[in-house]
Amino acid sequence: MNNLSVHMRICAANVSDSDVDSRQAAVSTLATSWKKEKGLLNIVSTVVDIAQSLGGDGFPSLALGEKVQKAIQKKSSSYLYEERPLDVSVCAGMAALSVINNAPSTNVWTIQDVYATALWSALSFQPVLEAERRENLRQEILKAAFRRSITSANLARERRNVPDPLGLEITINESNEVDSNFNAAIASTIESLRHNATLDREELDFLWWAQLARSRLLKRQLSSISEPTRIVASGIEGAEILRRLPCDVHREIVLRTLDDNPELSLEELLLEIAEDREQLCSVLTDSYIIDYPTIFPLLNSICTNNISMPGAYVKRPVSEWGERALLEASFVRMMRHGVSKI
Structure with missing residues (x-):
């Protein structure tokens, strides 16, 4: 929250100490509340509200506005978000930073990863804002979400050292009943072997798929598919193999x-892939997408x-569309399986 006083200048040219203190308290309240949330859909809905407040005209949704208003009113009872809507984006953005700024886990997909990935996906699609101070805030959160997501993805692929089993202890009581610590002795060894084997399987499956000169999804040779369609389809296909x-x-x-690698707007991209849209949609059945x-x-x-979404008119290289297809489809797959171990 070191930049809170800087970002408060988004809301007003003159900011008092009491303004900063009340907003900092609100940021802490929001972050604490969001960290406790366990429901994936609730987290994603919250990120949608945060992203919308950071982009566009900055006016928040009713749900987010009232939540931030309630938090600020604990220290500043006269505050109304309708009168100062940009306070909502600042508080929500800084609270989101607080949520995702912790060390990622090496083998568990956490709620912080959900926040970071959703923020990365949403904010990276938004167009650049003309208001420099608002754009600085948006970029700070986008970069933090990107770093968190990439770090988490890399850590998840690290192999573990496989420890030797603990010493086996066997006891026989007076009734000749045998007891041992066998399960405890091998637990860490087996868990590490399973973790490494899972990563090996993901890697082998992905590399085997990469050797194909054919799209499994479109059932055609890659050379016969237009570049935009080929790259987007590859992103969607590849995501189904990944575990993180x-x-x-x-x-x-x-x-x-x-x-x-031509640059295309979303409308132009859809025209390019029009003939294959039905087949692409056949694997995009999760309700989250809609x-x-x-x-x-x-x-x-x-x-x-x-x-119609903001950012649709921005021309992006096909490589970016392919990367986005991989990111979005991977995130859908992980939401489908829930917050869990790799």
């Missing part, structure tokens, strides 16, 4: 057939032909 968010190497493999276009703008557009 993609690393750099996964993105590089998805983009292995990249050639011209319910949360802010988080899954590309997959939502493929399924619904919706191009």
